[in-house]
Amino acid sequence: LYPIPYTLYPIPYTLYPIPLYPYTPIHYTPIPTLMTNSLIFEKSKPGRKGYSLPKREVEDNIQNLPERFRRKKDANLPEISENEVQRHFVKLSNANYHIDKGMYPLGSCTMKYNPKINEIAARMSGLLDLHPFQKEETIQGAMELMYHLQQYLATISGMKRVCLQPAAGAQGEFTGVLMIRKYFEKKGELETRRKILIPDSAHGTNPATAALAGFQVVTINSLKNGLTDIEHFKANLNENVAGMMITNPNTVGIFETNIGEICRLMHQNDGLMYMDGANLNALLGIARPGDMGFDVMHYNLHKTFSTPHGGGGPGSGAVGVGERLLNFLPGPEIIFENNRYTFYNNNPDSIGRLHGFMGNFGMLVRAYTYIRVHGAKGLERISQNAIINANYVFSKLKNHFNAPFYNEKIMHEAILSGEKQKKENGVKTFDIAKRLMDYGFHPFTIYFPLIIHECMMIEPTESESKENLDRFCSAMIKIAEESVSDPEMVKKAPHTTFHGRLDDAYAAKNINVCCLV
Numbered sequence: 001l002y003p004i005p006y007t008l009y010p011i012p013y014t015l016y017p018i019p020l021y022p023y024t025p026i027h028y029t030p031i032p033t034l035m036t037n038s039l040i041f042e043k044s045k046p047g048r049k050g051y052s053l054p055k056r057e058v059e060d061n062i063q064n065l066p067e068r069f070r071r072k073k074d075a076n077l078p079e080i081s082e083n084e085v086q087r088h089f090v091k092l093s094n095a096n097y098h099i100d101k102g103m104y105p106l107g108s109c110t111m112k113y114n115p116k117i118n119e120i121a122a123r124m125s126g127l128l129d130l131h132p133f134q135k136e137e138t139i140q141g142a143m144e145l146m147y148h149l150q151q152y153l154a155t156i157s158g159m160k161r162v163c164l165q166p167a168a169g170a171q172g173e174f175t176g177v178l179m180i181r182k183y184f185e186k187k188g189e190l191e192t193r194r195k196i197l198i199p200d201s202a203h204g205t206n207p208a209t210a211a212l213a214g215f216q217v218v219t220i221n222s223l224k225n226g227l228t229d230i231e232h233f234k235a236n237l238n239e240n241v242a243g244m245m246i247t248n249p250n251t252v253g254i255f256e257t258n259i260g261e262i263c264r265l266m267h268q269n270d271g272l273m274y275m276d277g278a279n280l281n282a283l284l285g286i287a288r289p290g291d292m293g294f295d296v297m298h299y300n301l302h303k304t305f306s307t308p309h310g311g312g313g314p315g316s317g318a319v320g321v322g323e324r325l326l327n328f329l330p331g332p333e334i335i336f337e338n339n340r341y342t343f344y345n346n347n348p349d350s351i352g353r354l355h356g357f358m359g360n361f362g363m364l365v366r367a368y369t370y371i372r373v374h375g376a377k378g379l380e381r382i383s384q385n386a387i388i389n390a391n392y393v394f395s396k397l398k399n400h401f402n403a404p405f406y407n408e409k410i411m412h413e414a415i416l417s418g419e420k421q422k423k424e425n426g427v428k429t430f431d432i433a434k435r436l437m438d439y440g441f442h443p444f445t446i447y448f449p450l451i452i453h454e455c456m457m458i459e460p461t462e463s464e465s466k467e468n469l470d471r472f473c474s475a476m477i478k479i480a481e482e483s484v485s486d487p488e489m490v491k492k493a494p495h496t497t498f499h500g501r502l503d504d505a506y507a508a509k510n511i512n513v514c515c516l517v
Helices: 084-097 117-122 140-157 170-187 207-210 229-237 257-267 278-284 323-328 361-397 419-425 429-438 466-485 487-491 503-508
Strands: 161-163 195-199 216-220 241-247 273-277 296-298 319-321 333-337 340-342 414-417 455-458
Touching: 117 361, 140 161, 140 319, 140 333, 140 340, 140 361, 170 207, 170 241, 170 273, 170 278, 170 296, 170 319, 195 207, 195 229, 207 216, 207 241, 229 257, 241 257, 257 273, 273 278, 278 361, 319 323, 361 414, 361 455, 361 466, 419 429, 419 466, 429 455, 429 466, 429 487, 466 487
Parallel strands: 195 216, 195 241, 241 273, 273 296
Antiparallel strands: 161 319, 296 319, 333 340, 414 455
């Protein structure tokens, strides 16, 4: 990897703007005219418009239009001036929360800051304006970028080759499991290899993916220390097992210290190991899944390599494979031969195409830029800082909330629980998350993984400064105190947002209706 100096970053990490939210949140009832947005139809007044159209060269002749295409009544469109349109949508945008606005500590989602140099690269006309049907000789630069991104991801993970097509982590999972399926189909063992082992702490997409690919899911228990129960794993390992899907570090943020033994036993059983790459942000430059023994994994480029997600852009779930699955990769692959880049699509054992063209190309450009800017040492520092930040937050909060893994060494995310607050004062994790919004932070992940009651899953990422972490921890400690001194106020939070709580049960049953309480 060829590092680019840190001086090329548009804004140093230390200069990122810190939102001016007070440590003690404002405690008042919002003024409706300031804190709510009217519908644009409610602002509409007949005769107002925010546009002008050129004079038509040909007059309308409605009689020449077939009857079925004619309107029976005017279109229901708002009539509003240009400046009011602008103000309306700017006001709506201010109501939205995003990574440029403040800390986004969603556990497992790795919502890190997206450097603007990524956006500059992705918007270069030579990349942005390409057409997917262009001939190979006209897109050699784009193909070179993708080819080298494949090489970088393979080097980072210890895999042999990488496919960039999948458009999300879940599709990357599906790609990996389909290759496992094709592997045993090729061996003539698919009828007997019907089971996939998955830890009880896994992402919900893991068992869903395995089932969708036609496998039976067998749940493997976790121990009290958060690690996979290797004895339970051994008890379920037999000739009917095709493989195992596991995240490392696992979903409670702890490195699976027995992963080498698990991989060895699975391979001894002629099974395959799949790694969910959701937590790769903890491993960059430190450990490689391929070296641990994994046969296939997916990378969340939209997490680890900072391409926008969570409403900000499409995902990208590239997949890497080891030696045993090379022949089953989706096609076409990008290869370099005869001094040019070309698409190779002549592998008879390939599982076929997973996505139109080569996936979400703009996300690939952003991930490539992110890797090139940081270089090998920079990527290692990313994971080191992510681990330091998570442990810092954990150490400051573990005495204020339940900490199921109090004495364990955590990696990139901290698992806490609001069980104490719920038992003593009736304040649930849901309430704590809502109250955190009054302090200017996006809530952390709640109630996941499912094996932790009242779970709070916090991933600060490497992007956040110590000052931001201190502000976050101070807010969390204050909420813990409020849960004792004024629990009803916490239960009714948020108090400073544009809208109060949604009636979640009603909304779930009436998907097209939003009910406020």
